[in-house]
Amino acid sequence: MRVHVADHPLVTHKLTVLRDKTTPSPTFRALTEELVTLLAYEATRDVRTEPLDIDTPVGPTTGLAISNPRPLVVPILRAGLGMLEGMVKLVPTAEVGFLGMVRNEQTLQPDVYAERLPDDLSNRQCFVLDPMLATGGSLIAAIDYLFARGAVDVTAICLIAAPEGLDAVAKATEGREVHIVLGALDEKLNELGYIVPGLGDAGDRLYGLV
Numbered sequence: 001m002r003v004h005v006a007d008h009p010l011v012t013h014k015l016t017v018l019r020d021k022t023t024p025s026p027t028f029r030a031l032t033e034e035l036v037t038l039l040a041y042e043a044t045r046d047v048r049t050e051p052l053d054i055d056t057p058v059g060p061t062t063g064l065a066i067s068n069p070r071p072l073v074v075p076i077l078r079a080g081l082g083m084l085e086g087m088v089k090l091v092p093t094a095e096v097g098f099l100g101m102v103r104n105e106q107t108l109q110p111d112v113y114a115e116r117l118p119d120d121l122s123n124r125q126c127f128v129l130d131p132m133l134a135t136g137g138s139l140i141a142a143i144d145y146l147f148a149r150g151a152v153d154v155t156a157i158c159l160i161a162a163p164e165g166l167d168a169v170a171k172a173t174e175g176r177e178v179h180i181v182l183g184a185l186d187e188k189l190n191e192l193g194y195i196v197p198g199l200g201d202a203g204d205r206l207y208g209l210v
């Protein structure tokens, strides 16, 4: 598993505002979208492309285009939905699938309550969006879904991760092509399974519902 932690002052600045408990939902949503765009730049570094011949007003040249089959972007509901617009702004030709998951707050195990993905993902590059990688249970379940359908590689974009969750994902996905792009790698998980210092419950902060 390849992990990239963004080391850029713009990312850290925006994350600092996001973490602040006084930041209201509208600002939180705007910053989440801006952050995913910055992280997507790194996450799409290995997106598959093919040469494309075009004519500029001055003459012919060969550029490149994102190859078919198009990349699949999969936000994990709810909180991952806050990252979708930022991602598709950068990769407008991507297809979008959805996975709805909620972590049981007692067992910390993810429950899948919605799934809308293409049946056949063979030869597809997939980009999973979820702001928080805590125990890793939700991301492991999402990655398992995608590989079970034939995905060839999966890149997850997360704003914040805990070291415990990152280790769990690395173990569970050994031997598979999995990349993780993070805005920050935090200190630890607390006894309730929240990332410390983290930003609290990302879904609640985005959408204000419990």
Ligand SMILES: O=P(O)(O)OC[C@H]1O[C@H](OP(=O)(O)OP(=O)(O)O)[C@H](O)[C@@H]1O
Pocket (backbone or CB within 6 Å): 076, 077, 078, 079, 080, 101, 102, 103, 104, 108, 110, 130, 131, 132, 133, 134, 135, 136, 137, 138, 139, 165, 193, 201, 202, 203, 204
């Ligand atoms: O790594 P894990 O321990 O699995 O925790 C991370 C998950 O928790 C949050 O979702 P949550 O279950 O709160 O659902 P929500 O997005 O609807 O708030 C977050 O968006 C991840 O999906």
Ligand SMILES: O=c1cc[nH]c(=O)[nH]1
Pocket (backbone or CB within 6 Å): 079, 132, 134, 193, 194, 195, 196, 198, 199, 200, 201, 202, 203
């Ligand atoms: O810190 C955490 C852990 C899981 N889910 C969140 O939204 N935040």
Ligand SMILES: [Mg+2]
Pocket (backbone or CB within 6 Å): 079, 201, 202, 203, 204
């Ligand atoms: Mg939540």
